[in-house]
Structures are given as C-alpha cells and as structure tokens.
Amino acid sequence: MMIAEFVQERDLTLADVMEMTRVEGDAWKLSHVRRVLQLIELIGEGMVYDHTAVTIATYLHDWGAYPRFQQPGVEHALRSRQVAETLILPRMGLPDTAVAIILETIAYHDYRDFRPVQSTEALLLREADFLDFLGIIGLVREYGRGPKEIESACRAVLKRRELIQDRFTLPIARQMAATRLARLEQCLAWLQEESFDFV
Ligand SMILES: [Fe+2]
Ligand SMILES: [Fe+2]
Incomplete structure (x- = not known):
C-alpha cells in the first residue's frame, strides 16, 4: 500500500505504521527498528513508560531519512518529527500526552543531538539507537x-x-x-x- 492511500484513511493503526515502515524504509531499515524495539525492552526493564508511544516513535523515528520524506538541509530527526506530526499522528486517535511523548522521542533520538530529554520514552529510544x-x-x-x-x-x-x-x-x-x-x-x-x- 502506498503512503497516499494510508494518509487518506481516517484511522491509522500501529499495523499500518509497521507496514509503511517496511514499504518506505526497506528491509534494512525495518530490521533496525526491530532491533531497537528489542533493545528498548531490554534496557527499559523495570521502568515505567508508555509502550505504545515508544513503539510508534521507534517505527517513525527515521522516516525523515527515507527517500519519500527526506528534505535537503533538514536534519532527519526533525524531518521525521514533522512527518509524524502532520501526516501520521493526527490519524491515529492518540491522546495528546502520547502525541507529545512520541514527538519528543522522535525529535531527540539522534546521537548528534546533545540536548537533554524530558521523557523516559525519549531516553529509551535514544540509548537503544546508540547501542545499535x-x-x-x-x-x-x-x-x-x-x-x-x-x-x-x-x-x-x-x-x-x-x-x-x-x-x-x-x-x-x-x-x-x-x-x-x-x-x-x-x-x-x-x-x-x-x-x-x-x-
Ligand atoms: Fe536516526
Ligand atoms: Fe535509528
């Protein structure tokens, strides 16, 4: 299924986001997402966090580097955040608190970003992405x-x-x-x- 078809749907599910990651990001990038999710499980053991929010953020975190979405001169984490905020999250019916967590988690994940993070989810994605x-x-x-x-x-x-x-x-x-x-x-x-x- 193509992006245009996805974004015309009224409600996107996590399964749609997973499928879009596979289609747009190819197998190489999807396997990175799967490893990072596994790492989050391991390093987040015993921690309280929003599993759904961090999972959605992990699927979306590198979309800004995918050919369909990348923009010259725009750093990929920022571009991923823009795509999530404008194209994807408004169609997922998530609570505002989860949306805020997802956007921060995506925007701050890159290892070249030294800004401190606020949420546990952002910390988990960042350190899992580092490990990979x-x-x-x-x-x-x-x-x-x-x-x-x-x-x-x-x-x-x-x-x-x-x-x-x-x-x-x-x-x-x-x-x-x-x-x-x-x-x-x-x-x-x-x-x-x-x-x-x-x-
Ligand atoms: Fe990245
Ligand atoms: Fe990544």
Whole structure:
C-alpha cells in the first residue's frame, strides 16, 4: 500500500505504521527498528513508560531519512518529527500526552543531538539507537551502508563510537554498551591484524 492511500484513511493503526515502515524504509531499515524495539525492552526493564508511544516513535523515528520524506538541509530527526506530526499522528486517535511523548522521542533520538530529554520514552529510544551503532552490529551496519571501501567505514565507526560511548545513563544500557565496545575493539584489532593494515 502506498503512503497516499494510508494518509487518506481516517484511522491509522500501529499495523499500518509497521507496514509503511517496511514499504518506505526497506528491509534494512525495518530490521533496525526491530532491533531497537528489542533493545528498548531490554534496557527499559523495570521502568515505567508508555509502550505504545515508544513503539510508534521507534517505527517513525527515521522516516525523515527515507527517500519519500527526506528534505535537503533538514536534519532527519526533525524531518521525521514533522512527518509524524502532520501526516501520521493526527490519524491515529492518540491522546495528546502520547502525541507529545512520541514527538519528543522522535525529535531527540539522534546521537548528534546533545540536548537533554524530558521523557523516559525519549531516553529509551535514544540509548537503544546508540547501542545499535556499537558492537558487531554497528560495524556491519556501517559496511552495509557503503561505499565499497573499508577505511572510510572504519573511520565512520570510530567517529560514532567517540560521540556515543560516554552517553549512556541507563544501567542495563551501560552494561550492554561496555560489552559492545569491548567486542568492537577486539573486532577492529582482528581486522587490523588480518588485513596487515591494508584497508
Ligand atoms: Fe536516526
Ligand atoms: Fe535509528
């Protein structure tokens, strides 16, 4: 189903949002969303938060980077927020409190954004999204992104690591980050060894 058909419907459900994420974002981006949702479950254990709001926010958080919605010069988190606010959330029949949480969660998720967040949901998405940039998954994601060039992918991984590694506040996220950082370190060392530094 295309976006135009979705937005003409009076009521959008979470299932519609999931399907739109699959169609517009492709399998690569949908799998990122699924991993992030799994991470939120893990790092949010024992915390009180709106599961529906954070789930909707997670599906929508990168839409601003999808070809259909991206706008040159507009940072993707802000663009995702705009799309959610104007096209999607008004048709979901959510309470105003949930809408406010979803918009904040989307707008503040990016690792380059150092502004403090207000809601637990925003903190959960932010730290889960950080984790998906670390460890083996972070490394292979970078190579999946292209271009076909090892050195630039390594540089990008290291740059992200520098910006993310000290930003975790949630106890379980901190533990998971420590594990992923150690694995990343080991993996990069092995890569250096096996490539004789010719990358
Ligand atoms: Fe993002
Ligand atoms: Fe993301």
